[in-house]
Every structure is written in C-alpha cells, then in structure tokens.
Amino acid sequence: MTVCECMDVEFEEIKKAVAKAGDDLEAVQEETEAGTVCECCLESDCDKVDLPLPDAIKKAKEQG
Numbered sequence: 001m002t003v004c005e006c007m008d009v010e011f012e013e014i015k016k017a018v019a020k021a022g023d024d025l026e027a028v029q030e031e032t033e034a035g036t037v038c039e040c041c042l043e044s045d046c047d048k049v050d051l052p053l054p055d056a057i058k059k060a061k062e063q064g
C-alpha cells in the first residue's frame with residue numbers, strides 16, 4: 001500500500017517509523033522522507049497514493 005509516491009514509501013515503512021519515532025508527522029517525515037516532495041500525500045484527499053500520510057500514521061498507531 002503506497003503512502004508516498006514521490007519517495008516510494010509503503011505503509012510497512014510508516015509502521016516501522018511510527019514504532020521508532022512515534023506518531024508525530026514531522027518525526028515520521030524525517031524517518032521516511034514521505035511527503036517531502038510534492039506534498040500531495042500530506043492531504044487526506046490526495047489521489048496519487050493508496051493511503052495518504054496522516055491516515056497512514058493514524059492507522060499505524062491504531063495497529064500498535
């Protein structure tokens with residue numbers, strides 16, 4: 001499941017980043033570089049990706 005197309009970041013990577021750095025958006029961006037190029041995936045309505053970054057972080061947190 002793609003979270004960031006520009007940096008080719010998958011949900012699995014977000015899960016690892018959240019486990020390591022917490023659910024803070026900027027911390028996850030630092031870990032993965034997701035959302036650092038076109039910034040589309042920072043918006044929940046971005047249609048370039050399967051699961052935009054804020055939603056991916058939320059889901060990763062829910063899954064523990």
Ligand code: FES
Pocket residue numbers: 003004005006007034035036037038039040041042048049
């Ligand atoms: S899709 Fe994430 S920065 Fe472009």
